[in-house]
Amino acid sequence: MAPNLKSFFQNVDDNAETFIERLRKAVAIPSISAEDERRADVVRMGMFLKGELDRLGASTEARPLGKQPGKEHLELPPAIIGRYPAKKDDSKRTILVYGHYDVQPANKSDGWETEPFKLSVDDKGRMYGRGSTDDKGPVLGWVNVIESHQKAEIDFPVNLLMCFEGMEEYGSEGLDDFIIAECKPGKYFADVDATCISDNYWLGTEKPCLTYGLRGCSYYSIQVSGPGQDLHSGVFGGTAQEPMTDLVRVMASLVDGDGNILIPGIMDDVAKVTPDEESRYKDIAFTMDNLYESLGSKTGIFPDKERTLMGRWRYPSLSLHGVEGAFSAPGAKTVIPAKVIGKFSIRTVPDMKPEKVDELVYAHVDKVFESLKSKNTMKCHLQHSGKWWVASPDHWNFTAAAKAVEDVWKVKPDLTREGGSIPVTLTFEQATGKNVLLLPMGSSTDAAHSVNEKLDRKNYIEGIKLLGAYLHYVAEEPMKE
Amino acid sequence: MAPNLKSFFQNVDDNAETFIERLRKAVAIPSISAEDERRADVVRMGMFLKGELDRLGASTEARPLGKQPGKEHLELPPAIIGRYPAKKDDSKRTILVYGHYDVQPANKSDGWETEPFKLSVDDKGRMYGRGSTDDKGPVLGWVNVIESHQKAEIDFPVNLLMCFEGMEEYGSEGLDDFIIAECKPGKYFADVDATCISDNYWLGTEKPCLTYGLRGCSYYSIQVSGPGQDLHSGVFGGTAQEPMTDLVRVMASLVDGDGNILIPGIMDDVAKVTPDEESRYKDIAFTMDNLYESLGSKTGIFPDKERTLMGRWRYPSLSLHGVEGAFSAPGAKTVIPAKVIGKFSIRTVPDMKPEKVDELVYAHVDKVFESLKSKNTMKCHLQHSGKWWVASPDHWNFTAAAKAVEDVWKVKPDLTREGGSIPVTLTFEQATGKNVLLLPMGSSTDAAHSVNEKLDRKNYIEGIKLLGAYLHYVAEEPMKE
Ligand SMILES: [Zn+2]
Ligand SMILES: [Zn+2]
Ligand SMILES: [Zn+2]
Ligand SMILES: [Zn+2]
Structure with a gap:
């Protein structure tokens, strides 16, 4: 482990309460993109995020995305884009990160046990609140990484470019065109070396994963x-x-x-299953009981883990x-x-x-x-x-992330794919022409999009360490494709 | 034609405006049985009907039917039952008639071209209004028959028993038990010789019909x-x-x-189609174009009228x-x-x-x-x-009604069955043990249950004559089964 990572980790632990407070403020803003009357709150959330980055000296912009298609009286919430450090260091790699600051609808009456827009931490460290895991925790993760580097006085390892949107839960209206335009030479996202998206989940609750594929x-x-x-x-x-x-x-x-x-x-x-792909399944932390628990029944199609995972994502x-x-x-x-x-x-x-x-x-x-x-x-x-998306998990973006996982969690990550789609992944890959990594923070029981959404305190704090460690490893990983 | 019928018919024509006025008053009461907040209007309509009969010297009762199942705070509207003349004449036959004074829901905003609870007569004599044809027109038809007999000073040909309910459009809650109880010896509907229900429609618009079957x-x-x-x-x-x-x-x-x-x-x-049954189809006033018009398409199953009518009702x-x-x-x-x-x-x-x-x-x-x-x-x-219901169209109740149709409309009625069900029909048949006749007043284009429900002035006025003529013929028809 690099010595500067050790002091970064220490600083994250020392500032844990500050970071939880930051998440509490974000969860309190009901930035529901699907509800017209909440549009002002979505914008307010974007401005809160921009303000946090500005205070840390990042260069940021709130970019208008135009009117909402089909609802011409509504302005789309801005894309909050940023660069840290504010001035590009040409000797360092440039990493683009993505997240979203809008959330799914939530009402206490849907069956929430706590107020959905009030972060409620229980005695097991489960932090309940709409957006805690999807996707305010991960987005603030990047902010916290910057703050801990400053406080611990560690040189920032990369040129960090940020792209945070406010319409993800409503189809990412307007974002594709924006990304494609800003990835052109001379524009904001030109010169990206790799992309990292933190907006999905571990396969289970015990073991982190890196995600290299999505179905279309x-x-x-x-x-x-x-x-x-x-x-x-x-x-x-x-x-x-x-x-x-x-x-x-x-x-x-x-x-x-x-x-x-x-x-x-x-x-x-x-595509046929290759021996290489097949070998990845047997170590994955997943059991048929995991399936039956999440199904709420034993009505699975296949009796075994391998074929079930293949049915889910390949x-x-x-x-x-x-x-x-x-x-x-x-x-x-x-x-x-x-x-x-x-x-x-x-x-x-x-x-x-x-x-x-x-x-x-x-x-x-x-x-x-x-x-x-x-x-x-x-x-x-x-x-x-x-369209479906699949990346090579042997790419240096992934091997760097795997080292970061081992550093923080003391375990090799599962290499997973997902059955669902995150369309922006393919957009980033095609617009930048570079590798995209999905690096989740939350676990499979976080109930994103459901009642009682939560993020475990441990996943948040260790997740901040993971995002920071990833930036260090990806800065130095030999650039083999 | 019996001479007393001639003066009855004349009197109906002379009082046409009075009868339309009576229907106007009834349509103005929004007696929607499906809407809890209209329950008072349903009761008001029942009381209006009872009042009209009382003024003509009928003996009437408003019989409570108890609480509405599943809505114990709601009293069911009463069954309005009556006898005319008030005192039974044992030398005459006893005919039971049924109708309902509640209506389907209706809002102008559903697409009505006129106010649904205001009778609006156009220049073609179409009288628009909720309940005009289903079933306030036919129910008031019996009231009007009594009034014209009084005014024309014609001896009333039968003992008329009446049963008018206020929950037909909501499943006739409570009625079956009431009918079965009141058909027992010594009770209100004991001694019924035949029943006549006027709550369905002609097959088309030109030719009256008698209906002898319903599917279950x-x-x-x-x-x-x-x-x-x-x-x-x-x-x-x-x-x-x-x-x-x-x-x-x-x-x-x-x-x-x-x-x-x-x-x-x-x-x-x-049941197999008998030659007798088969012979009834070819004269029926119905064409494939009638089907296509009511379907709004040419997606019928059969190419011919006979098999189409059989598919509909037998x-x-x-x-x-x-x-x-x-x-x-x-x-x-x-x-x-x-x-x-x-x-x-x-x-x-x-x-x-x-x-x-x-x-x-x-x-x-x-x-x-x-x-x-x-x-x-x-x-x-x-x-x-x-259950399905089917009666013999050769029964004297039907042959009497057929003579009445010929007298009023100068045409032999179609003998029809219906594809839908009117459950009370079977209840009357089983409780009285006697024949039941369905004798419609309105035509196929009346749009019962739909927007712009109407009853043609001609169907109403000639329909009153028909109900009256039926009572005269059924009083005298030889009692072959
Ligand atoms: Zn998300
Ligand atoms: Zn989401
Ligand atoms: Zn009816
Ligand atoms: Zn009806």
């Missing part, structure tokens, strides 16, 4: 329509072809109960989400719905091509619907699509 | 559950067995696009109504629903036995679900059930 998502709707308006089944049942009858048949043709996708050709481009899956336009309330209603829209999505993986997936889906759905010989009308379309 | 309805739900809570498809897609996947497969096994029910054994008890049908618990809103949500409930119902016909239908449904659904070998849990249950 292609979301489709199948609309079947016939009658001009909803009908009464007493009057029309037995005389009209019913759209729901067709829709459930098409939906039943997409996937079987064991998760096998029944669309011909869909598996053709899925094979595609297809889920049927629901039906719009049909009767969906409790009780009984004898309606024949005139227009029903089935929703499903496919989680995509290397080396599937989203456009080819679309074509295979359309061809299959068309064929099945045609075979029904229905007089109703069917339309299938893509609602949205995001 | 058995409503089922299929619940499939697995995980302890809704899951995120990014995290669990590809590792968990999904309830929606199982549910659409079970739902797809129930019926095909041409309406064929795929549950083994379900058609076994369906064969069973199965409709899939929707799914509870899945994603049903517009937009995209990547949820794996933990518990989904599919809803479907079967319209039943002679000679299907509801209990046997239940057993066939359960056996089929169990078998299909078992074949999926799913780890999820499935439960299928009956939500509610009402």
